[in-house]
Amino acid sequence: MELPFAESWRIKMVEPIKKSTREEREQWMKEADYNLFQLRSEQVYIDCLTDSGTGAMSDRQWAAVMMGDESYAGSTSFFHLKETINKITGFEYVIPTHQGRAAENVLFSHLVKAGSIVPGNSHFDTTKGHIESRKATALDCTIDEAKDTQLEIPFKGNVDPKKLEKALAEHHENVPFIIVTITNNTAGGQPVSMQNLREVRAIADKYGKRVVLDSARFAENAYFIKTREEGYADKTIKEIALEMFSLADGMTMSAKKDGIVNMGGFIATRHEDWYEGAKRFCIPFEGYLTYGGMNGRDMEALAVGLDENTEFDNLETRIHQVEFLAGLLDEYGIPYQRPVGGHAIFVDADKVLTKVPKEEFPAQTLAIELYLEAGVRGCEIGYILADRDPVTRENRFGGLDLLRLCIARRVYTDNHMRVIAAALKNVFDRRNEITRGVEIVWETELMRHFTVKLKKLF
Ligand SMILES: *Cc1c(COP(=O)(O)O)cnc(C)c1O
Numbered sequence: 001m002e003l004p005f006a007e008s009w010r011i012k013m014v015e016p017i018k019k020s021t022r023e024e025r026e027q028w029m030k031e032a033d034y035n036l037f038q039l040r041s042e043q044v045y046i047d048c049l050t051d052s053g054t055g056a057m058s059d060r061q062w063a064a065v066m067m068g069d070e071s072y073a074g075s076t077s078f079f080h081l082k083e084t085i086n087k088i089t090g091f092e093y094v095i096p097t098h099q100g101r102a103a104e105n106v107l108f109s110h111l112v113k114a115g116s117i118v119p120g121n122s123h124f125d126t127t128k129g130h131i132e133s134r135k136a137t138a139l140d141c142t143i144d145e146a147k148d149t150q151l152e153i154p155f156k157g158n159v160d161p162k163k164l165e166k167a168l169a170e171h172h173e174n175v176p177f178i179i180v181t182i183t184n185n186t187a188g189g190q191p192v193s194m195q196n197l198r199e200v201r202a203i204a205d206k207y208g209k210r211v212v213l214d215s216a217r218f219a220e221n222a223y224f225i226k227t228r229e230e231g232y233a234d235k236t237i238k239e240i241a242l243e244m245f246s247l248a249d250g251m252t253m254s255a256k257k258d259g260i261v262n263m264g265g266f267i268a269t270r271h272e273d274w275y276e277g278a279k280r281f282c283i284p285f286e287g288y289l290t291y292g293g294m295n296g297r298d299m300e301a302l303a304v305g306l307d308e309n310t311e312f313d314n315l316e317t318r319i320h321q322v323e324f325l326a327g328l329l330d331e332y333g334i335p336y337q338r339p340v341g342g343h344a345i346f347v348d349a350d351k352v353l354t355k356v357p358k359e360e361f362p363a364q365t366l367a368i369e370l371y372l373e374a375g376v377r378g379c380e381i382g383y384i385l386a387d388r389d390p391v392t393r394e395n396r397f398g399g400l401d402l403l404r405l406c407i408a409r410r411v412y413t414d415n416h417m418r419v420i421a422a423a424l425k426n427v428f429d430r431r432n433e434i435t436r437g438v439e440i441v442w443e444t445e446l447m448r449h450f451t452v453k454l455k456k457l458f
Pocket of ligand 1: 052
């Protein structure tokens with residue numbers, strides 16, 4: 001008999017989580033104005049809000065915490081982190097920051113000017129925010145196939161080389177760099193192939209431009225290259241990561257994802273001029289260059305996390321769990337964005353709650369129903385998140401309306417995945433009885449999803 005798949009770790013410390021009753025959840029949801037961000041975490045049984053900063057550190061990482069050197073300048077922990085990043089990425093210069101958006105803020109303060117155009121695949125919200133707040137444009141050149149939620153292709157996060165070439169032909173004077181997000185979070189945690197990174201490099205070289213990798217999930221991207229792209233099956237994750245970064249000039253990193261720490265980030269680059277330029281903004285925004293917003297102990301834990309999460313076994317356990325949950329949804333016929341990406345499942349709420357009008361926010365309604373059903377917290381990535389059109393002030397119903405279920409790294413077991421899937425199935429089975437959604441009673445102008453207050457219409 002073939003042995004079943006099992007996790008590449010065992011558990012040494014546990015954190016109890018509590019179930020609740022439906023009556024309790026109904027009360028809590030009402031008190032939270034039907035906004036899942038407003039719940040207290042102890043009111044949640046299984047938390048799939050985000051995979052950012054929610055991972056479980058290993059025994060080696062916790063041991064490294066004790067070795068943190070908290071010196072203001074010249075911290076040994078900084079040099080441990082820098083050497084690890086040098087080894088994994090090949091980038092010589094490293095600036096630590098308190099998280100990924102801070103890395104963007106520091107690097108873009110040097111590189112992005114009013115009128116700049118920054119092409120790439122789909123820009124993450126904060127990346128776009130840091131570009132647009134500088135009166136510059138984030139130009140999305142993702143392949144069109146990414147928009148078809150049911151199309152199964154291996155590298156749905158890719159940049160469309162034709163769109164990129166066109167962008168550079170038209171705007172190259174105003175392009176400070178190209179940014180490729182690996183994996184493509186906005187498109188559903190979809191990977192970018194090595195071949196595509198090579199194509200981007202060639203176009204960049206043709207126009208004399210540099211390439212930044214937004215690398216929050218670079219290790220998961222390397223896993224997909226190893227398992228899906230021809231010629232990489234026998235390479236290690238570390239070899240693949242080094243090759244990916246060899247095709248770029250620098251990176252911004254949210255260490256809260258593939259660094260498996262609860263807080264942290266960094267910039268790394270091979271170019272001294274970028275380092276010198278970014279340095280000037282690190283000191284006022286983040287702190288001195290050998291800590292830049294991080295504790296010594298956090299830099300130690302990150303160095304170990306980067307090393308561990310660029311090992312195949314760790315990544316295989318993680319991606320396998322996400323695929324396991326997707327397999328259960330397949331079994332129950334629940335539609336989600338295909339193929340499943342690295343860190344989350346995006347349930348296609350428009351296709352589930354077909355009776356709920358767009359104006360009543362189907363994905364948010366599904367998120368509320370799932371929470372009421374079993375205390376599982378997901379996150380709406382849909383019409384509420386899309387905010388209003390800045391000119392007409394109308395809601396934007398043009399995009400997708402998804403319920404995102406993020407899987408934290410090394411936190412839940414496959415039994416928790418079974419609970420999530422069963423809860424979703426129970427809601428799915430009574431989808432035709434759900435005919436009303438929610439109404440906004442209070443909202444902010446930008447990023448309203450964090451604080452929006454809603455009224456339930458059912
Ligand atoms: C999370 C994330 C960021 C921002 O990082 P924070 O650590 O949350 O500030 C940037 N890009 C991508 C692709 C991300 O997933």
